[in-house]
Amino acid sequence: xxxxxxxxxxxxxxxxxxxxxxxxxxxxxxxxxxxxxxxxxxxxxxxxxxxxxxxxxxxxxxxxxxxxxxxxxxxxxxxxxxxxxxxxxxxxxxxxxxxxxxxxxxxxxxxxxxxxxxxxxxxxxxxxxxxxxxxxxxxxxxxxxxxxxxxxxxxxxxxxxxxxxxxxxxxxxxxxxxxxxxxxxxxxxxxxxxxxxxxxxxxxxxxxxxxxxxxxxxxxxxxxxxxxxxxxxxxxxxxxxxxxxxxxxxxxxxxxxxxxxxxxxxxxxxxxxxxxxxxxxxxxxxxxxxxxxxxxxxxxxxxxxxxxxxxxxxxxxxxxxxxxxxxxxxxxxxxxxxxxxxxxxxxxxxxxxxxxxxxxxxxxxxxxxxxx
Numbered sequence: 001x002x003x004x005x006x007x008x009x010x011x012x013x014x015x016x017x018x019x020x021x022x023x024x025x026x027x028x029x030x031x032x033x034x035x036x037x038x039x040x041x042x043x044x045x046x047x048x049x050x051x052x053x054x055x056x057x058x059x060x061x062x063x064x065x066x067x068x069x070x071x072x073x074x075x076x077x078x079x080x081x082x083x084x085x086x087x088x089x090x091x092x093x094x095x096x097x098x099x100x101x102x103x104x105x106x107x108x109x110x111x112x113x114x115x116x117x118x119x120x121x122x123x124x125x126x127x128x129x130x131x132x133x134x135x136x137x138x139x140x141x142x143x144x145x146x147x148x149x150x151x152x153x154x155x156x157x158x159x160x161x162x163x164x165x166x167x168x169x170x171x172x173x174x175x176x177x178x179x180x181x182x183x184x185x186x187x188x189x190x191x192x193x194x195x196x197x198x199x200x201x202x203x204x205x206x207x208x209x210x211x212x213x214x215x216x217x218x219x220x221x222x223x224x225x226x227x228x229x230x231x232x233x234x235x236x237x238x239x240x241x242x243x244x245x246x247x248x249x250x251x252x253x254x255x256x257x258x259x260x261x262x263x264x265x266x267x268x269x270x271x272x273x274x275x276x277x278x279x280x281x282x283x284x285x286x287x288x289x290x291x292x293x294x295x296x297x298x299x300x301x302x303x304x305x306x307x308x309x310x311x312x313x314x315x316x317x318x319x320x321x322x323x324x325x326x327x328x329x330x331x332x333x334x335x336x337x338x339x340x341x342x343x344x345x346x347x348x349x350x351x352x353x354x355x356x357x358x359x360x361x362x363x364x365x366x367x368x369x370x371x372x
Contacts (some may be wrong), residue, residue, distance in 0.1 A: 007357045013264040014282035016348040020355045022258035030240045031061045035226040042066050044238030047342045049367035051079035066236045070143035071370030085109045096124035109133040125165035131164045134212035138173040138201045140194040154208035161210050170214030173198045178222040191226035199231045220271045221250040244302050244341035246293035260335035271325045276317035286340040299336040
């Protein structure tokens with residue numbers, strides 16, 4: 001059992017903590033994995049939304065960074081990142097104008113999956129000294145955005161290749177559906193199939209005489225549990241730096257979880273109901289109902305065997321059972337491993353880097369709320 005009531009005394013609750021030692025280890029381990037596979041690592045920073053961590057990743061050997069939104073790209077560029085991929089489709093005149101301005105400062109690439117986007121980018125980048133770099137998104141099973149690996153891919157790639165003010169850089173996919181695999185072996189198999197589909201897409205485009213510079217994939221659990229195939233040039237995992245309860249469940253090891261939410265016991269209305277000061281606004285209500293990332297409850301109490309946050313209200317987190325009531329007292333401070341760290345980070349202005357029971361630094365989450 002590990003209470004945090006005697007730790008981090010200068011930090012009020014709820015608060016986002018990040019163990020610096022685990023963070024550094026996670027960053028190093030993924031870089032070594034990429035290096036061993038002979039691929040570039042372009043971490044997805046939508047997880048932490050923190051330029052200081054992005055800098056740590058680049059300093060460790062990452063080629064550049066990935067973001068999800070134009071706003072994230074702008075903040076990262078303002079804080080020293082000079083090679084940024086927006087792994088998302090962007091549309092709208094205001095955003096196209098922002099992309100052009102940003103591309104004048106950094107090496108910027110953006111995802112596309114339709115002709116209309118390409119035409120609009122071409123118009124907005126007319127007269128620019130820097131063309132719009134684009135990558136086609138490939139759908140490999142998540143059923144979200146992206147094109148299927150079919151002959152129509154060559155048509156879009158050819159159109160991009162011939163369109164003024166736009167430069168075709170390659171293709172990318174995200175095997176997010178692997179999170180729902182029922183076993184780690186199934187996750188690895190789905191990962192392999194997703195890569196094969198992505199490589200098939202690259203082959204279709206190359207057969208049309210169009211060079212494919214980058215073949216990019218990315219999701220944390222699949223990369224940790226599977227093998228990277230020959231022909232892949234880049235990986236884009238994001239959660240690996242901080243990890244969370246879902247990812248810990250996938251790999252069978254919660255000691256890799258660097259991020260926790262520090263909470264205080266504020267009420268014990270019954271012997272079987274303990275109340276924390278951390279609700280939806282501190283943890284998010286995200287859960288995964290099935291698969292290797294299955295997350296019952298709303299977060300794991302670190303250092304307590306089997307205790308989870310059972311229910312969330314806006315400002316309250318409830319831990320049920322006599323065991324919790326017996327072990328937790330009013331004023332105790334506990335660390336909660338959140339189910340999903342990406343939306344959790346976006347709830348905080350800063351994270352506290354901790355090591356050996358003390359705060360060693362504060363990192364502002366500068367991309368918080370920058371989802372436009």
